[in-house]
Amino acid sequence: MNRSRSRLFPWFLLCALAFGGGARAFAVAPGAGVPVGRMTVAQWDVYELTLAGPADGNPFAEVRLSAVFTSGAQMFEVAGFYDGDGVYRVRFMPPRPGRWHYETRSNRRLLTGKTGAFQVLPASGANHGPVGVRHTFHFAHADGTPFRPIGTTIYNWLYRPAAQQEETVQTLAASPFNKARMLVLPSNGSPCPPAVAFPFVGMAPKQWDFTRYDPAFFRNLEARVAQLRDVGVEADVILFHPYGQSWSFEAMTAAEEDAYVRYVVARLAAYRNVWWSLANEYDFLRTKTEPEWDRLFQVVQAADPYGHLRSIHNGARLYDNHKPWVTHASIQNGLATEEAGRAQLYRDAWNKPVVYDEVKYEGNTGPRWGRIPAQELVHRFWAGTVAGTYVGHSETLRGAAGTSWLSAGGALVGESPARIAFLRDVLEDGPADGIEPIDPWQDPTIGGQPGEYYLVYLGREAPTSWPFHLPCLGVAPGQRYRVEVLDPWAMTVTPVDGEFTVKPADSYTYVDAADRVVPLPGRAGLALRIRRVGEQMPEAGGQRPEAGSQRPEDGRRKTEDGIRRTEDGRRKSEAGSRVGEYPDIIPGVSGHYSGVSGHYPASCHRLDTYNCSHRHRGVLRLTSDLRPLTSDLRHPTSDV
Incomplete structure (x- = not known):
């Protein structure tokens, strides 16, 4: 610390307080242009900057404070807040390691133009960063750890x-x-x-x-x-x-609501x-409309x-x-x-x-x-x-x-x-990419990751056996699986003897090659965990039972005349296609499926490919031949 500068404000050093852990930040003196010392903070931890400023009037409403944090090309402007007794704080969650710099901005002279720098270390231990959406329907931390x-x-x-x-x-x-x-x-x-x-x-x-x-x-x-x-x-x-009628909190004006929200976000984000x-x-709060x-x-x-x-x-x-x-x-x-x-x-x-x-x-x-x-x-x-x-x-x-x-x-x-x-x-202990419905419009009791992992919940049924069967997506003849019987109430796992080697039963389903069944105790509420054994496939797929089918290298199968509509091979031309029995038939569109998974199992029919691979993802994406993606068609909320 510069000793000549420190003589100007030895009485004013403030200790940044971060409850329950997190980082403690520099204290900055009124009018000072540099922070008092250095510090480090872990990636995705709380860096807190503490400043002193005016306490007169209503600082919550009258004082504006923020800080701009930069590291390389990254920049964040973060709102500060008044914490009472003339103390102001700005909290920052650094998203990456490295050297970060800041400069404060305010409508008050004592709070504006404060600059400094700090070092951010890589996250470690249980610190995986904030949670966000992953793979459309699931969650993961910022470092990719599934949540x-x-x-x-x-x-x-x-x-x-x-x-x-x-x-x-x-x-x-x-x-x-x-x-x-x-x-x-x-x-x-x-x-x-x-x-x-x-x-x-x-x-x-x-x-x-x-x-x-x-x-x-x-x-x-x-x-x-x-x-x-x-x-x-x-x-x-x-x-x-x-x-909150007992407390009259619903009496806030729109401006007061907005200010309250910003204050909470500034303190907690x-x-x-x-x-x-x-x-x-939300809909029981009668004082607010949807636009509000x-x-x-x-x-x-x-x-x-x-x-x-x-x-x-x-x-x-x-x-x-x-x-x-x-x-x-x-x-x-x-x-x-x-x-x-x-x-x-x-x-x-x-x-x-x-x-x-x-x-x-x-x-x-x-x-x-x-x-x-x-x-x-x-x-x-x-x-x-x-x-x-x-x-x-x-x-x-x-x-x-x-x-x-x-x-x-x-x-x-x-x-x-x-x-x-x-x-x-x-x-x-399950797949990192989450549990996905495999064939939801046919057998919604089966979730997992096609060709690798299945979780079957038998619910209120109490069978004494379960005929081994898997939807076709991702499955190929000769694959081997092990089965465990899970009792969610007794909290037990019972392995089933031997392995199940699959063969195609029809265009939609694989069964055990020896027609084995899984024995069950005849109680309700049981589940099955089915996991693939042996070498992993480079990509899911298999041989189609019907003769003459092919699977292009890009993993997408298409028909020349349009989208196959029924399992017996009937086709619809662009003119006269109708929506009805099969919701995946879109009038006036000829082309191929552009899939999220990037491939189709050769053992599935065209329509079943859609049902297995796309319907459960909630979006049908169609492209015309040699043309880019043209539409995202989602089910309207009113259909729920």
């Missing part, structure tokens, strides 16, 4: 005594859950201790100044988000909800484990420089999740997950990841949404899983503190978490 959300909901845990909040963190650390949904604003009847802090300055229950925030509340929120990060849990932060949920049961929700989505999107995941949770009416600011669908629909075939339909509608955050809860409370048996919740998890979607948990059972996990956190007392842990183990 399979197994979520839970703890709405008001931030409004419980500190000891219960600590218990909640420890419970999550020992649980199977890697995502937790939580409210920022308290709900009606929240069991709050007398000295609890609220997001806004004022007097409970209804005398609030919506232009001033209580830093004490947000410091605790940050501390808990950081703790969740450190135990491997994503924080799904719910910004609004319809249960640098934490890599943050997701944004615009609202819980669109506006709030765009406010979050513009304020978050890192593009964290964004969703909105429905009550009785679905939001249009096609909209570009929605990264994934957060759905309340217990009925959809009673069968895998229902669960996968939302994928087709939106072509985005589908997370059933609420499918009703384990418990014994009065309302029907809070009193399904643990066995039923576990069933819904498995049905949603083989459909290529994700399912969430909570419970309404009362714990020792007299509160439920759903409302207040604390301890889990239900029977489902242990069984959900078993499912998580199965998923963690």
Whole structure:
């Protein structure tokens, strides 16, 4: 440090405070042009810059602060925030290692033009970066590590005594859950201790100044988000909800709502484990219209420089999740997950990841949404899983503190978490690219990765045997598979003796060459795990049983006269094609399928190729011969 410069402000050194870990940043003196010292921070950790500035007036509303962070060609402008007592902070999540520089910008002289630099080290250990969408329907961390959300909901845990909040963190650390949904604003009847802090300055229950925030509340929120990060849990932060009439939070103006959202984003966006949920049961908040929700989505999107995941949770009416600011669908629909075939339909509608955050809860409370048996919740998890979607948990059972996990956190007392842990183990041992529906319009009970891995959920059926069969996609004669019988409730894995060597049964299905079946104990709720053994194929495919078929080198098969429509080989010309029995026939289009997977198994018919390889991905992509991609045709939301 330059000693002559340090004599100007030895009384003013500030220690940057990052709750629950993260980086501590430079302290910058008023009027100083350089930071006081150097520091390092890990990639995707929190770098925090702390400055002193004006405390008069209303700094929350009147002072604007940001910092521009640059490294090479990369540049981020990050909003700062007022943290009370004349202290301002800017938090930054560096996306890559290397030397980074910053310069502050403000409408106040004391805060503008501060410059400095710091070193970012490569991420290590459990730090895999923020979660984003991967392979259209799934999730992964920024470094490519797959993320399979197994979520839970703890709405008001931030409004419980500190000891219960600590218990909640420890419970999550020992649980199977890697995502937790939580409210920022308290709900009606929240069991709050007398000295609890609220997001806004004022007097409970209804005398609030919506232009001033209580830093004490947000410091605790940050501390808990950081703790969740450190135990491997994503924080799904719910910004609004319809249960706040007791507190009058729905009385905010549009400008106050926008400012509140920007303040929350400025404080939390640098934490890599943050997701944004615009609202819980958004359509029950009668004071807002669809365009107003669109506006709030765009406010979050513009304020978050890192593009964290964004969703909105429905009550009785679905939001249009096609909209570009929605990264994934957060759905309340217990009925959809009673069968895998229902669960996968939302994928087709939106072509985005589908997370059933609420499918009703384990418990014994009065309302029907809070009193399904643990066995039923576990069933819904498995049905949603083989459909290529994700399912969430909570419970309404009362714990020792007299509160439920759903409302207040604390301890889990239900029977489902242990069984959900078993499912998580199965998923963690499964394909990195996620579970995909293999033949969803024919046999939605089978998910996995074609030709390599299958997860079959038998649901409510209780067969004594299962005829070994696999959809044709990715399968070839002579491939060998091993089978295990999984009991999701007993949490057991039972290997089946021997291997199953496949042969084509027809144009759609492969069976065991010796016509073997898998013996089963005749109980409901069982699953099968089927894994390929032997050398891996360079690419999926096989010999078509019909004579004369060929598979071009580019992996795409086409017909000269149009798209084959029926399995007996009938064709439709460009003129007169009709949509009806086969939804993949598009009037006036002749050409070939441009597939995501890049190849078709030779044993599948043309239409079955579409059903296996494209229908389950939710998008039909057609190209005319020698012409570029022309259209993306998605199912409208109204079809759901």
